[in-house]
Amino acid sequence: GHTYDVARILLSLALWGWFKETRVLGRENIPYRKPVILTHTNMVMDPLVLGVHMPYGRQLHFWAKSTLFSNKFAAALLTALGAVPVDRKNKDNASLFAGTIRTLRNSGVMAIFPEGTSYTLPHMMQLRDGLSWAALQHALEMDEAGDGQRTATIVPAGITYVHKQKWRSMAIIMYGAPMDVTSYLAEFRQEPRSAVKRLTRDIDTELHRVTINARDWDTMHAAEMARTLLVPDEVVLAEDYVKLMQSLVSVLQDLDDHPDVVKLQTQLVKYRSLLETLRLSDLDIASFAHENVGVIGVTVSLVARSLKLLVDLPLFLPGLLFHFPIFLIARAVDRLEPYEECKAQDKVFASIAVLPILYGLLFRYLWSFSNYSVVGLLVAVSLTVTFIVYHTALVDDRYEHFTSVVAAWRMFKAV
Structure with missing residues (x-):
C-alpha cells in the first residue's frame, strides 16, 4: 500500500x-x-x-x-x-x-x-x-x-x-x-x-x-584484521567477502592448538587494540608506508593534506553544516549505546527521524522566497533534490579526505 x-x-x-x-x-x-x-x-x-x-x-x-x-x-x-x-x-x-x-x-x-x-x-x-x-x-x-x-x-x-x-x-x-x-x-x-x-x-x-560465525570476538576480530591486511579494500572483495572471512575464522579455530596460529591471533588482536587506542585504521598506517614516518615526514603530510582539504572545503561545507545535527546525534549514540551491534541501527533510526525534518525545512525555506507560488514550489523541489544529489556525490571523496587529515594529525601526535 x-x-x-x-x-x-x-x-x-x-x-x-x-x-x-x-x-x-x-x-x-x-x-x-x-x-x-x-x-x-x-x-x-x-x-x-x-x-x-x-x-x-x-x-x-x-x-x-x-x-x-x-x-x-x-x-x-x-x-x-x-x-x-x-x-x-x-x-x-x-x-x-x-x-x-x-x-x-x-x-x-x-x-x-x-x-x-x-x-x-x-x-x-x-x-x-x-x-x-x-x-x-x-x-x-x-x-x-x-x-x-x-x-x-x-x-x-x-x-x-x-x-x-x-x-x-x-x-x-x-x-x-x-x-x-x-x-x-x-x-x-x-x-x-x-x-x-x-x-x-x-x-x-x-x-x-551465508553468514560469518566465530566462537568468540577475539577470533572474529583477528580474522577481520587478517582480512584487512590481505585485502584492504572490502568493496573489491564484496563478492567473496563472506567466504573469505569464514575461511579465516575456520583456520584460526581449527588450528587453535598450533603455537604459530595462537601467536598470530594474539598479535592480530593486539594490533587491532593498538589501532583503536590510536584511533587509526590499518589503511591509515598503510598510507604512510612509503613515507618517512618521522616528525618531518608526518608534518609535511599533515600540512599537504590539510591544505588540500581547505581548497575543497567551500564545496563541501554547505552539506557538512546542513547535516551537522545528524553528526552530533551519531556522536551521542557512540557515547551512550554500549553495544557495538546496536549503534548502526540507532544511527539509521535517528537519520530516518531527522532527515525529513531537515529537508522539509530546507524546502520550505526555499519555497518562501517566491511567496509560496506554484512556480516557486517547482523550483524549491528542484533545488532540494539537486542539493541532496550534490551532497551525496561529493560526500565519499571529501569524507575520505577528511579522515586522512584526521589520521595524519593522530600520526603527528603519535610520533
Whole structure:
C-alpha cells in the first residue's frame, strides 16, 4: 500500500545515506510471485535492509507482538507496514501462525529470524522451531488443497555489515539456495516434531553458508584484521567477502592448538587494540608506508593534506553544516549505546527521524522566497533534490579526505 511505499522511500534515503554500498548477491534465488519465507539473523536492522533491497520490489512482512495491535490506529499502521501479529504465549500452532499462513497463502514474503531473540555474539544462536512449524503447516494446507505449486519456499538471507557502526560502510546481502519444504511433508504427517526439528537443523546449516560465525570476538576480530591486511579494500572483495572471512575464522579455530596460529591471533588482536587506542585504521598506517614516518615526514603530510582539504572545503561545507545535527546525534549514540551491534541501527533510526525534518525545512525555506507560488514550489523541489544529489556525490571523496587529515594529525601526535 501507499503507507509501505512511503516508509520504504524514507528507509531507502536513510540507508542510502548511511551505507556507501549495499551489494545484493543471489537475487535469482528470490521468486517473482511465489510465497517466500526469508530466514535471517536477529538484528533490528536486518528487516529494514531486506525491505529496501527486496528483489522485484516485493513487500516484506515480519512478525510483531500481538499486544502491539491492541490499539486500532497502531494496528492499522503496523498492518500497512507489513507487520503480522504473533502471540508467543499461544501454544496452539494453528492460532499462533494464522497470520503468517494467511500472508503466505496470498503469495506474500515473510521475513523471520528463527533465533527468536537479540544478542551481541559473533555467531548464531540455536534456532527455534517456530519458522519450521509455520512453513510446514502452510505446505500441508497447500498440499491438501491440491495447490502444492504455491507452497512457500524458504530462502536463507545472510546480511553482513562491514564496519556497520561506521558511517559510509558497506552491507552485503546474500540470498542462499532455496529450500523445498514439500520434501518434509511425509514425515510431518507421521511425526510432526521430528520433521520440524529436521527442517530447523537444515535451515541452520543453510544460514551458516551465508553468514560469518566465530566462537568468540577475539577470533572474529583477528580474522577481520587478517582480512584487512590481505585485502584492504572490502568493496573489491564484496563478492567473496563472506567466504573469505569464514575461511579465516575456520583456520584460526581449527588450528587453535598450533603455537604459530595462537601467536598470530594474539598479535592480530593486539594490533587491532593498538589501532583503536590510536584511533587509526590499518589503511591509515598503510598510507604512510612509503613515507618517512618521522616528525618531518608526518608534518609535511599533515600540512599537504590539510591544505588540500581547505581548497575543497567551500564545496563541501554547505552539506557538512546542513547535516551537522545528524553528526552530533551519531556522536551521542557512540557515547551512550554500549553495544557495538546496536549503534548502526540507532544511527539509521535517528537519520530516518531527522532527515525529513531537515529537508522539509530546507524546502520550505526555499519555497518562501517566491511567496509560496506554484512556480516557486517547482523550483524549491528542484533545488532540494539537486542539493541532496550534490551532497551525496561529493560526500565519499571529501569524507575520505577528511579522515586522512584526521589520521595524519593522530600520526603527528603519535610520533
